[in-house]
Amino acid sequence: MNNNSITSDVLVVGGGLVGAAIAWGLLDRGLTVTVLDEGDIALRASRGNFGLVWVQSKGDKMHEYARWTRRSADLWPDFAEHLAEETGISPNYEKPGGLHFILSEEEDRRVRAQHQRMHDVNGERGYGAEMLDRQQLDKLVPGLGPEVISGSYCKHDGHANPLLLLHALHKGLGLRGGRYIPDGRVETLERDGDGFRATTSHGSYLGGRIVLAAGHGNKVLGPMLGLDVPIHPEKGEILVTERVAPLLPMPTHVLRQTNEGTIMIGDSHENTGYSTDSVIPVMSGIAQYAIRCFPALRNLRVVRSWGAVRILSTDGFPVYQQSTDFSGAYTINCHSGVTLAAAHAGPLARMIAEGEFEPEITAFSPRRFDHA
């Protein structure tokens, strides 16, 4: 055994929102946990996202995902409070409900049909989104542009500061006695006795179990443990305005006002590999659409912009997998790591600690693609 080896009950590879939430949850169950992460410069969706805790539209055509998302949104208030109490860092979670603006008859029809499908399976209360006409919208959000004809409102939607969330989880990890290894990019993974060995450029780490939560890194790491991870990159760009007095009472799918007063505007869906470039045609498209929704934005200055890369599976739903060849190895991938953070830290960490997924969660196995 290598002298550098450190042994823990669980190794978590990746310290983004997914790995950090799971590790924080595992530590609450009395397990020793080591998180291996890359350094400051890394492809890390958790540092570039929009911060919505979003229920509406999630899980159309996969109702286990709709329910899982809703479960996380229900857990979020306690999760946020717990994190803030324990670490002194509040993720600034608010749940005023959320809006999706509709600008065309065609989109109105599409969203109404989606609501119908979701209600058919989960019941109106299970999903919780409703259509609002323009008059109802005007009462909720004054100042909408003339092209907005209707909207979809869901009272379970909310938003948080994703950077503070990540910061709080990392602080909580340390406070709960977890070990965090930065600059610990895992190069190889292998079986070692009953457990696993993860080797980085400066040494190797042993764990009884291993959770691959390395975002796009899972695609390379998974196959080393018999896990096929069908994920691909999709870029999204975000613009941030100067700070202004409270203007938007609730988050929407394209803009939200942070509690510091800035307005975040997003987001694009670009097939540009792992590039995180911001490009002017896309930024101006994002800004123009936001102004059509909410014309007062026209007068604001944009002070920051960036691109980040989503981790998308083939059908957009999560990929959670327990290796059959290597018992005790898991891979966790999802497109909405902010939304699902409460479910990851709570029920998912419990399932991993107990070694068994709830039946509903097995729907997220990539085996679903075998039949496609």
Place this chain on the structure above:
Amino acid sequence: MPKRIDPDTETVTFTFEGQIIRARPGDTVASALAASGIRHLRDSAVSGEPRGIFCMMGACFDCLVEVNGQPNRQACMTPVSQDLAVSRQRGGVEVKI
């Protein structure tokens, strides 16, 4: 209070909250105010606490002031010019909808 290495080179004047500030050509609003001992440039939009220069290079947005009626300008990125009217940025800007 910061002191200029080469004093008596101030040939430009502008106002801050109505007070006349002397500046060197090439100063930014932030450097001229710092040289005049003025540190409180704005009130935080979140807490109302006083804020002022921090990075002096355009990155932190802590030095926001109102310049000729335009809100949220970075004092450290705004060159001085004769008769600029600068005032404190008080909290978040009200946007008319």
